[in-house]
Amino acid sequence: MTLDTKLKSLVQLAEEYHKFAKSVNWNLHPKGLYEPIQYMMGLQGKSLRPQSLLMFANFFSHQDETALKAAYALELFHNFTLVHDDLVDQSETRRGKPTIHLKFGVHAAVLSGDSMMIYSIKMLNECFSELNKPDLMPIFYNMAIEVCEGQDLDMSFESKQIVLLEDYLKMIRQKTSVLLATCFKLGAAIGGLDRKERQKAYQLGECLGLAFQIQDDWLDFYGDPSITGKQRAGDVLRCKKTILLIKALDVASETVKETLLKHYQQNEPNKIEVIDQIFNQLQIRQIVYELFMSYRNECNQIIESFTSLHEIHKNQIRDFINQVLNRNS
């Protein structure tokens, strides 16, 4: 294990990843199964997960090809969850294009999704065999189960009037954070960090995921629609149990709580304005921003606490965190 102080830049890592991703061949038979996978993996997203893994893997080691394959496997898993979630949520677009079940049919969404999951596990298993670290697989399985639990929890919120903060945090942790945390941790393990440091990498991913999701809810309401590219307050219009609503119900008096619930469940033409007024009155913009900042600060504290990383590595992690969280969309 050699600590590398001549680091590849984040941009370089992203470029290497995209080059690798393009080289993966999904032009296989039967077409009905593989065409949707090719389509989905061609809709390039932010690639946060592969970059998370590669960044840590690159601090110490030059298992380039293996790390790239592991990064791809985790992105494939992430895309499997998107395909099945889109089907379950009846979403119409993903990354600006029609979702798999709309473009190729329900059977394709189910079967191609299943295949993506199996391939992701198969590829990851191959990586860990190459690295002689088969004991890393359970980290992946446990994450995968949590992701399914998180999606189920999220769906169960739809039929609830009030969601507890604790349950909301559990849901976003399972649905978003654990996958990011696993990418950090597996990257750290591939790179060669010891158990204690790997655990810190995991916690960092968890915190980043929570900050990211809370920010997502915040931007939906307070972001600039011309920048986010999304309808303003789409979550409110769909009566989603966002952190803004949960925090508002938490701090409101009984009377305000009742008014808020009444208006949140209805879909009056002026719904957004009414909700905005109540949120203003309760200082929700600031309260949720502070919650976001508390997780962001926790990320920085975790970065400080790595004992086997140099300042140059820590700076790269900081850059990455900033890149993820300094966004308007």
Added chain:
Amino acid sequence: MTLDTKLKSLVQLAEEYHKFAKSVNWNLHPKGLYEPIQYMMGLQGKSLRPQSLLMFANFFSHQDETALKAAYALELFHNFTLVHDDLVDQSETRRGKPTIHLKFGVHAAVLSGDSMMIYSIKMLNECFSELNKPDLMPIFYNMAIEVCEGQDLDMSFESKQIVLLEDYLKMIRQKTSVLLATCFKLGAAIGGLDRKERQKAYQLGECLGLAFQIQDDWLDFYGDPSITGKQRAGDVLRCKKTILLIKALDVASETVKETLLKHYQQNEPNKIEVIDQIFNQLQIRQIVYELFMSYRNECNQIIESFTSLHEIHKNQIRDFINQVLNRNS
């Protein structure tokens, strides 16, 4: 590795398996995710797959607990495929009870199915780690991918007027045989048979699966509905591309072929009688029965060829094969 000549009987193995299966706890949270799994795994099927694995595992070794867990993992995987197939095929009943998507909703069929798959891989990985044989996992992954490919191939037949015998055999091999073959092979590997003998176990499972599926098509048309418990010629009514149709189209003259295709695609009230007449004329009952018997005989030849098994083991395999294929339903 000790060759055990005091074999447990097939009944005993089945009992041990069912006892183990009942002890697995799916009473977990969130309920929305785990209740459908508990329901599905409670609808006891024939348990052919676990029995296949346990029979071979028991010939040589007494890794009882580990073998039982591996057997359960494969049954869990099989049930995952049933949950997703039922959703895709819009089936209403499974083992005489409502299917998951009808009882719990589409989201449950998708997510609980996904979780069953992940748990099956996780459990199997644990078994192979206990046995210090992590290199067995790829056998499972390759099977899982083939099963998805087979289901896609099966679906693609719906829009085709004519299916080639070669494609039909590929489909049933992927959809049914490879899982059974994998159970035999993994059982043999857990038991301690060498690579050559494991490969024979795999081929045996492949042949048995083909014989089973061909028999299934045959029974649908020529079986006694009061015994099969299914509607007579349900496949014909649903215009399924069965081996009977494929063989009939294969041997028929151009004129008969045309008549057969015309009647097969329509749904006249006397469809079954018309098809029956054409099949009789072409001797399809006998032709397909002979195809079935050729695979059944191949099973027997493979059993003969095992060099590390005693006659007592071979007899148990023969009993098992007879139990699977001597059926009316």
